[in-house]
Amino acid sequence: MSTGAVNDAAPAPAATPAAGVIAAATEPVFLAQREFHPFEAGGETFLYLVPSAAVFYLDEASHSVLQALDRGPASEDDIVAALGPRFGESAVRLSLGELMRVQAIGLTTAAPETFPRVLPQANFPLTTMVLNVTNKCNLACTYCYEYGEDKIVDTTCDPAPTYMSEETARQSVDFMFEQSGELPVAHLTFFGGETLLNFKVLKKTAAYARERAKELGKDVDFSLTTNGTLLKEEVIEWLAENRVGVTVSIDGPKETQDKFRVFKNGMGSYDYALPKIKMLLERHRTRPIGARVTLTRQTLDVPRIFNHLRNELGFWEVGFAPVTTADGRGYAIEDTGFDHMLGQFEELAQEFLEFALEDRHHGFSNVKETLEEIHKGVSKAFPCGAGLGLMGVATDGEVALCHRFAGSDDHSIGSVHNGLDRKRQFEFLGRHHVANKTDCSTCWARPLCAGGCYHEAHVRYGDTGKANLHYCDWIRSWTDTCLKVYGEIAVHNPGYLEQFD
Amino acid sequence: MDHLKAINRKAQRIQEHVGAPGAAVPVPEVGPGGGPAASGVPPGADPGDMDVVGLESGPHIPLGCSLVFAPGWEVDSTGGTAGLCQPVERDLFDCHLACFWPAHVPDQLNHAPDWTGKCAAAQKDWRKIDLIFP
Ligand code: SF4
Ligand code: SF4
Numbered sequence: 001m002s003t004g005a006v007n008d009a010a011p012a013p014a015a016t017p018a019a020g021v022i023a024a025a026t027e028p029v030f031l032a033q034r035e036f037h038p039f040e041a042g043g044e045t046f047l048y049l050v051p052s053a054a055v056f057y058l059d060e061a062s063h064s065v066l067q068a069l070d071r072g073p074a075s076e077d078d079i080v081a082a083l084g085p086r087f088g089e090s091a092v093r094l095s096l097g098e099l100m101r102v103q104a105i106g107l108t109t110a111a112p113e114t115f116p117r118v119l120p121q122a123n124f125p126l127t128t129m130v131l132n133v134t135n136k137c138n139l140a141c142t143y144c145y146e147y148g149e150d151k152i153v154d155t156t157c158d159p160a161p162t163y164m165s166e167e168t169a170r171q172s173v174d175f176m177f178e179q180s181g182e183l184p185v186a187h188l189t190f191f192g193g194e195t196l197l198n199f200k201v202l203k204k205t206a207a208y209a210r211e212r213a214k215e216l217g218k219d220v221d222f223s224l225t226t227n228g229t230l231l232k233e234e235v236i237e238w239l240a241e242n243r244v245g246v247t248v249s250i251d252g253p254k255e256t257q258d259k260f261r262v263f264k265n266g267m268g269s270y271d272y273a274l275p276k277i278k279m280l281l282e283r284h285r286t287r288p289i290g291a292r293v294t295l296t297r298q299t300l301d302v303p304r305i306f307n308h309l310r311n312e313l314g315f316w317e318v319g320f321a322p323v324t325t326a327d328g329r330g331y332a333i334e335d336t337g338f339d340h341m342l343g344q345f346e347e348l349a350q351e352f353l354e355f356a357l358e359d360r361h362h363g364f365s366n367v368k369e370t371l372e373e374i375h376k377g378v379s380k381a382f383p384c385g386a387g388l389g390l391m392g393v394a395t396d397g398e399v400a401l402c403h404r405f406a407g408s409d410d411h412s413i414g415s416v417h418n419g420l421d422r423k424r425q426f427e428f429l430g431r432h433h434v435a436n437k438t439d440c441s442t443c444w445a446r447p448l449c450a451g452g453c454y455h456e457a458h459v460r461y462g463d464t465g466k467a468n469l470h471y472c473d474w475i476r477s478w479t480d481t482c483l484k485v486y487g488e489i490a491v492h493n494p495g496y497l498e499q500f501d
Numbered sequence: 502m503d504h505l506k507a508i509n510r511k512a513q514r515i516q517e518h519v520g521a522p523g524a525a526v527p528v529p530e531v532g533p534g535g536g537p538a539a540s541g542v543p544p545g546a547d548p549g550d551m552d553v554v555g556l557e558s559g560p561h562i563p564l565g566c567s568l569v570f571a572p573g574w575e576v577d578s579t580g581g582t583a584g585l586c587q588p589v590e591r592d593l594f595d596c597h598l599a600c601f602w603p604a605h606v607p608d609q610l611n612h613a614p615d616w617t618g619k620c621a622a623a624q625k626d627w628r629k630i631d632l633i634f635p
Contacts, residue, residue: 054512062504095504101519102505377511490508
């Protein structure tokens, strides 16, 4: 079955619905498939409708009706004549009517469904502020590491420009609460090069944020990402006490790391970080701790990495992201490596499914996130919250679309000192609405993808407004896998899905 | 509905909206070019029934990073860090000497000694970091 397309007949007045499905029109009217992605799961057939993102189960009659339109538009009478003997005329007409109501099919004379170009209201609240407490990323700063972690934590001199000052951090907190509007909770994520390099400011900022939250009668929630190398007792205790959500960037078991030892100069390693990470997992029990893995084509042993991090080390969740840097010309991860990786993700998704059917926690966070979005039926106006509910603050206090753009003047939308530049923000949003991405307008995955990361697009095409067409195959295959997992769960253990309500 | 069954929440909302027996068959309210359809609403029909189903409350405005495998998910859809993304370019510097993540960066000692040559201040210049092909 192909994804439905509406024919290109010149728009004409729509036929008048009446008894049955379509009115007794003077001219014959034709029905055609509209946009959807069909999938099979648990022995049943489902439709993922686009752009509404609704998931419907199809019975045999409605499935056959859709199939009858696979080869192009047909009239209601033709379909009834073809399928009536098998299902009964009234069942065929009824199912035609139902498919029309949910817009799986439509009149060929109807205009294609357009995506309402809705912009959020002007005072859309900030949910998450990502604070770039250090931008330790030039060579001088990496040398700093060689002097040892204590130097950084204990430094009494003025902070280097690569570290956010206490003052800027406080102003950022004020900015965050101001922009969070009526929301009862503000999320503050510490980010950086290595976040813990600026632990001193981080600690003070968190304390200040708590104080301010109390005054305002709000809550504040903290999280951070670290590579784990700077974790120590004092830090871990603080993280646990403050219920800071921690994610450790780690690429897998020792042998995976060892593969890359040839590239390294002797500092830091799996062995170096492991005891620290173990201590974190043992002592920080107030929030689940996640791991994030970046896959390269040399480390494509997804099940092994997952097993090590989840089962051997005890991370609560493990998320993966493949490196997708090259543009497809001669980069292996896009051909055989790509298939291999996708195959492994599918295997892990299958395992997730087995766990879900028994109501057990699995920890493959990529699947879970997508399932939640499928369950809710999100149909995104923007690929992500950048510049909307999510903003990044650079070490100097410039407010960027998100953490990845922090420090880029071209993508600044204000500063914590002078406030948000609403005009720039809305110009950006207006230009980046999914309705503007013509490349995506026929893609069934757009309710979830909406064109993908602006930053990736910027790096790739020099334009944040471009759709990330280099990873469409990946996105569509993955979305299809998750839809199937969703369908299986819906058939065999629907109760599991209630957690996403 | 007899032949379709709503599975996810969005489908249930659509069903509540259009599923009642006798509910009008929806005709898109938006005509070509984005204006109202010239005669999309049949005479006598309640225009409320003619809404584009499933979109009546407007599209979803996301909060966190993009779809799971898109690169940028340092912050997930709930604003937390449960499902996160690959490192930003700026991270690369931390990785390649402090070296927790040697995997992500070229071998600067042997293979690509000038990899960061054009990038004195990564916060501003990180886009100049080039791809390296083995
Ligand atoms: S970027 Fe690709 S996968 Fe994503 S919505 Fe656009 S066309 Fe679809
Ligand atoms: S632009 Fe990319 S990195 Fe930034 S929030 Fe969106 S998806 Fe994440």
